[in-house]
Amino acid sequence: MRTLVIVEHDNENISSSTLCAVSAAQKLGQDVDLLVASSANHIAEKAQQIMGISKVLNFVGDNFKNEIAEDLTACILAVSKDYNFFVASSSTTGKNLMPRISALLDIQQISEVIEIVSNNTFKKPIYAGACIATVESQQEKNIITVRTTAFEKAVPEGGSGQIENIDIPEVESRKSVFVGNELTVSDRPELTSADIVISGGRGMQDGNNFALLDSVANKLNAAVGASRAAVDSGFAPNDYQVGQTGKSVAPNLYIAVGISGAIQHLAGMKDSKTIVAINKDEEAPIFKVADYGLVGDLFEVLPELESKI
Amino acid sequence: MKILVPIKRVNDYNVKVRPNQSNxxxxxxxxxxxxxxxxxxALEEAIRIKEAGNAEEVVAVSVGSEKNQEQLRTALALGADRAILIKTEVEVQPLDVAKILVKIFExxxxxxxxMGKQGIDGDHNQTGQMLGAMLSIPQATFASKVEINADSVNVTREIDGxxxxxxxxxxxxxxxxxRLNEPRxxxxxxxxxxxxxxxxxxNLEELGLSIEQKVKTVKVESPSEREEGIKVDSVDALLDKLRNEAKVIE
Incomplete structure (x- = not known):
């Protein structure tokens, strides 16, 4: 049997989380095909170059511009009989889509997989990462979403997948319509794929103070993140949120500023290679996971850091 | 309009949950x-919709043991009009819960x-989407704003970008x-x-569903702990470590 990976894209580029999903899929030891649903052919043409993949199932139609779950579900179901594994990243797109497929194929999905032990055994965090569960599927077909920080990115070029164009399945009247979006525009790298991330917590005291993080981030070419406490306090938008209910990141360097280190936050960043904590409370739990801790006032430390990088 | 709000009983979010002795x-x-x-x-939003005159009734539903009465009483105290408890002692997974909710929906x-986007215990984030698919009705997940119209609802969703x-x-x-609201x-x-x-x-048996654990948990362990690092006493010392020891910046 074969494995199908659902490709996520923004109509221009394939998302880096898809590359992680491909390398996770390759660990299953079966042929890996990709499913692309988009409004033009160039996404499939990019997808076919991903190293190590076999086929690209290409659905082209205007409906697919905004990755509406109901529309994508119809495409996946149309080809599902050839596959016993369906893999997507646990991005908001994957989370939104895959359970719909699971329900219609009567499969209990396994979310946020961090390790593929064998073709029926997987590891995944539970309780905000406080525990790691090893789960065994008794099913012939499986659907998994993978945590991207746990898998390397597949090489995006050099592959030679065959594109197979497939007719768009009939969808009953569309009950879900895209109205609009407000995407965060930034020159800095994307949070989940950045090499360096600097995040602020409640200690930042005010949203305006995030400018201090921005200036350090600009010098380091880092992405800016936030703890849930900072997001809840309105200091930063929700798509900055790192943690159980936000994003998982694992950069080379993670700098936590004014973050106490609640377990829900640690869940999203403790796999980072090097962790720095800057906090005025020397008892803050964040220091327990930090490689380098600096006890001090962030309003003095950040400008000094910025001037010396 | 009637609003159905599924309620899950979970650990208090301040509690750090650990594996049992036998893992x-x-x-x-x-x-x-x-x-x-x-x-x-989700319940707070439903109550606000009712208070704004856009719904007549809010019904809370929970699946689990007699102990879930406690959480349903909380839902009733917060403003749900009535509650339904689907009683079972067996472990139910998201696919099962979705099948049970289909029966209640009908x-x-x-x-x-x-409903909530995920339980803070299993962190699955599945049941709502599964229910939508089983009922062939549309879904809007991860809502941060909900506006009720006559025949539709406009939902602003939190997505990665x-x-x-x-x-x-x-x-x-x-x-x-x-960020949808702050519960009362x-x-x-x-x-x-x-x-x-x-x-x-x-009783779950009355719904005529067969519940099977399609995915079994075979082991639960603590994640590997990071070793606590060192404290540095100045920005200069920190930069020196990052440049020369960790080699993560230039």
Whole structure:
């Protein structure tokens, strides 16, 4: 049997989380095909170059511009009989889509997989990462979403997948319509794929103070993140949120500023290679996971850091 | 309009849950239990919609043991009009819960199902989407804003790159994200009043579903701990470590 990976894209580029999903899929030891649903052919043409993949199932139609779950579900179901594994990243797109497929194929999905032990055994965090569960599927077909920080990115070029164009399945009247979006525009790298991330917590005291993080981030070419406490306090938008209910990141360097280190936050960043904590409370739990801790006032430390990088 | 709000009983989010001695499951002995925070947000939104005159009834439903009465009483104290408990002692997974909710949906015919995007125990983030698919009705997940219209609902969703707004036809499933609202606390008079509100009990067997654990948990362990590092006493010392020891910046 074969494995199908659902490709996520923004109509221009394939998302880096898809590359992680491909390398996770390759660990299953079966042929890996990709499913692309988009409004033009160039996404499939990019997808076919991903190293190590076999086929690209290409659905082209205007409906697919905004990755509406109901529309994508119809495409996946149309080809599902050839596959016993369906893999997507646990991005908001994957989370939104895959359970719909699971329900219609009567499969209990396994979310946020961090390790593929064998073709029926997987590891995944539970309780905000406080525990790691090893789960065994008794099913012939499986659907998994993978945590991207746990898998390397597949090489995006050099592959030679065959594109197979497939007719768009009939969808009953569309009950879900895209109205609009407000995407965060930034020159800095994307949070989940950045090499360096600097995040602020409640200690930042005010949203305006995030400018201090921005200036350090600009010098380091880092992405800016936030703890849930900072997001809840309105200091930063929700798509900055790192943690159980936000994003998982694992950069080379993670700098936590004014973050106490609640377990829900640690869940999203403790796999980072090097962790720095800057906090005025020397008892803050964040220091327990930090490689380098600096006890001090962030309003003095950040400008000094910025001037010396 | 009637709104159905599923309520999950989970550990209190302040409690750090650990594996049991034999590493077969988590140890929830003496752990304080509560309404899943995302379900609380869903309930709050449902009550606000009712208070704004856009819904007549809010029905809370929970699947689990007799102990779930506690969380349903909380839901009633917060403003749900009545509650349904689907009683079972067996472990139910998201696919099972979705199948159970289909039965309740068919019985109650709500216009809107408002539910949490995930339980903070299993962190699955599946049930709402599964329910939508099984009922062939649209979904709007991870909501940070909900606007009710005559035949549809406009939902602003928290997505990775920012926000997205969908218009979905009713009936629909909406799952809630953190920023949708800030749930109220139950007042003492409302807690007293909640004691008189009805909770219907239905045995899971009566629904005629076969529940099977398609995925078995074989081991639960603590994650590998990071070793605590060192404290540095100045920005210069920190930069020196990052440049020359960790070699993560230039």
């Amino acid at each position: 077969t499951d988590v140890d929830l002995t003496n752990v304080k239990m509560a309404v899943n925070p995302f379900c609380e947000i 019985k109650e015919n709500p216009k809107l199902v408002l 920012g926000l997205e707004t969908l218009s979905v036809e009713l009936p629909a499933i909406v799952t809630t994200d953190l 606390y139950a007042s003492l008079p409302n807690i007293m009043k909640a004691k008189r509100k009805p909770i219907d009990e239905i």
